[in-house]
Amino acid sequence: MRPDLSERRNAVPREDECRVFNRVCPGKRVTAPPADQGTRHHEVFGRYVQVWEGWAVDPEVRRAGSSGGVLTAISSYLSMKKRAPARVVAMDSANPSRSVPIQIMSRAEALNAAGSRYAPVSVGAGPLDELSSITGKPCEVSAIRATRNDLPAGPVLLSFFCAGTPSQKATDELVGQLGHSIENLTSSKYRGDGWPGQFVVESSDGSSNAMSYEDSWGAVLGKQLQDRCKICVDGTGESADVAVGDYWASDQAGYPLFADADGRSVVIARTPRGLRLVEECVDAGILEVRPILLDDVAKIQPLQVKRRRSLPGRLLGRILVGRSVPRYPGYKLARTFFSNLGLNLRAVGGTVRRNVRAGTVNRSR
Numbered sequence: 203m204r205p206d207l208s209e210r211r212n213a214v215p216r217e218d219e220c221r222v223f224n225r226v227c228p229g230k231r232v233t234a235p236p237a238d239q240g241t242r243h244h245e246v247f248g249r250y251v252q253v254w255e256g257w258a259v260d261p262e263v264r265r266a267g268s269s270g271g272v273l274t275a276i277s278s279y280l281s282m283k284k285r286a287p288a289r290v291v292a293m294d295s296a297n298p299s300r301s302v303p304i305q306i307m308s309r310a311e312a313l314n315a316a317g318s319r320y321a322p323v324s325v326g327a328g329p330l331d332e333l334s335s336i337t338g339k340p341c342e343v344s345a346i347r348a349t350r351n352d353l354p355a356g357p358v359l360l361s362f363f364c365a366g367t368p369s370q371k372a373t374d375e376l377v378g379q380l381g382h383s384i385e386n387l388t389s390s391k392y393r394g395d396g397w398p399g400q401f402v403v404e405s406s407d408g409s410s411n412a413m414s415y416e417d418s419w420g421a422v423l424g425k426q427l428q429d430r431c432k433i434c435v436d437g438t439g440e441s442a443d444v445a446v447g448d449y450w451a452s453d454q455a456g457y458p459l460f461a462d463a464d465g466r467s468v469v470i471a472r473t474p475r476g477l478r479l480v481e482e483c484v485d486a487g488i489l490e491v492r493p494i495l496l497d498d499v500a501k502i503q504p505l506q507v508k509r510r511r512s513l514p515g516r517l518l519g520r521i522l523v524g525r526s527v528p529r530y531p532g533y534k535l536a537r538t539f540f541s542n543l544g545l546n547l548r549a550v551g552g553t554v555r556r557n558v559r560a561g562t563v564n565r566s567r
Contacts, residue, residue: 226348228341229430233348234532235441240474244496245538246503246510247470248440251477253499255449256469256491263309266316268393269448270467272489273337273360276444276479278312279488280358286334288312289357291319298387298403299373305333317394320368320423333357339364341434344441354475361439363447363468365505366431368423376422377403380411392418397465398448416460433516435530437506443476444469449494450502458502468499514539515546519553 224230234248241249257270263278264271277288287305292315294300301319306312325338326346335358336346343361350356374384386405393399393415401418404410439445447468450458469491471477483489500507514535517527539546 222349226345228344229528231529231531232341232344232435232533234530234534235347235472238473240477241472246500246507247438247496248436249472250496251471251474252480253471253494253496254469254480254491255494256467256480256489257465259487259490260309263313263316264465265396266313266394267465268316268318268362268399269397269446270465271316272446272467272469273362274312274316275488276358276360276483277306277335277337278309279483279486280334280479281307281312282309284334286332288335288337289325289333290315290337291323291325293319293390298390299377299384300370303327317399318362318392320392320419321370321373322367322428330357335360337361339367340436340439340441340445341430343439344436347441354473358444358475358479359442361442361445363438363445363503363506364431364434365424365437366427366434369426369428372423372426375426376401376413376418379422380413382409382411392423396462398460398462414460430528433513433520433527434509435513435528435533435535437509438470440472443473444471444479446470447499447503447506449499452502457504468494468503470496508545511538511542512545512549515549516553518546519550520557522550523554523557525557 237243237249241251243249256272258264258267258272258275260271260275263275267274277290281288287307289303289305291301292304294302301321301323303323303325304315306315324342325336326342330336330346336343337360338346340361343359346359373390377384377387377390380403382403382405386407387403388406389402389404391399391402398415400412400414402410402412438447449466449468451461451463452458469480469489471480480489480491484491517535520527
């Protein structure tokens with residue numbers, strides 16, 4: 203079939219497409235967000251304006267969300283206030299084991315989409331300007347921010363603390379472990395309906411089974427992460443206007459506890475725009491918050507702390523065995539390497555050994 207020549211004339215030249223791709227794709231490059239006026243910087247969590255412990259005032263929203271229902275509450279509020287859809291991720295109704303981006307315009311739609319989706323999905327495709335907000339993984343929000351050249355206008359960017367994206371195969375494996383088949387599935391939920399919530403599946407015969415968050419993530423999902431996630435520079439949504447994470451209770455050693463409780467979130471305003479939004483939501487009775495310190499958040503987010511501090515060593519280990527790595531300008535990784543020297547030297551050695559065992563060393567070098 204002959205191509206449409208008018209489309210070819212209007213298309214972006216291939217070399218320009220490649221330059222844009224290399225600039226915005228988080229698999230190739232993630233640039234540290236600029237230090238806007240009024241922002242501060244934390245060695246693990248990056249730029250911020252203010253940080254709180256918070257939750258949705260609406261008890262139904264708080265329970266439905268993965269932690270305190272904060273992102274669900276904000277997305278719903280913005281979509282109704284601006285009379286423009288908010289883009290979030292939800293279960294694919296046609297294929298319930300999978301996740302898809304959808305647009306919500308009401309509290310009911312927000313509640314139906316509430317809860318984390320630990321599976322591959324993209325929220326950045328398609329037109330953005332008509333949206334009130336976008337909720338996405340840190341890498342997705344970074345890419346969206348880069349495509350817009352960090353413009354302060356447009357949809358509000360919301361993100362969350364991310365430990366990596368499991369493969370779709372991991373979800374399918376969990377479904378099978380609970381005695382269900384993908385073909386007969388009618389519903390799947392990773393979290394929500396309590397904090398932290400459970401992995402719950404239902405089938406067309408009316409049967410339903412569940413697995414704890416600690417078991418579903420710790421034993422299956424968290425062990426099948428996409429490779430890029432293992433060398434991520436930003437697990438806490440630094441490019442967002444507002445980023446949210448679990449504000450776990452912890453034991454005496456600082457290890458997070460996963461006992462069921464009312465959800466509590468870390469809420470970080472990362473930009474002046476994000477600060478104004480959180481304050482507006484508090485004034486409108488949407489959120490309840492109280493100020494906290496990021497150093498206290500670090501104590502109950504040990505995985506994020508270790509990943510950030512040991513990242514330079516893991517990157518160097520991959521380089522030594524001939525593997526490519528993304529570029530992370532502005533993140534001052536050399537300083538991180540030497541300020542956590544022992545940790546990073548161990549990370550170099552561990553990364554090299556794992557790659558050698560896996561047979562991924564570039565033999566041509």
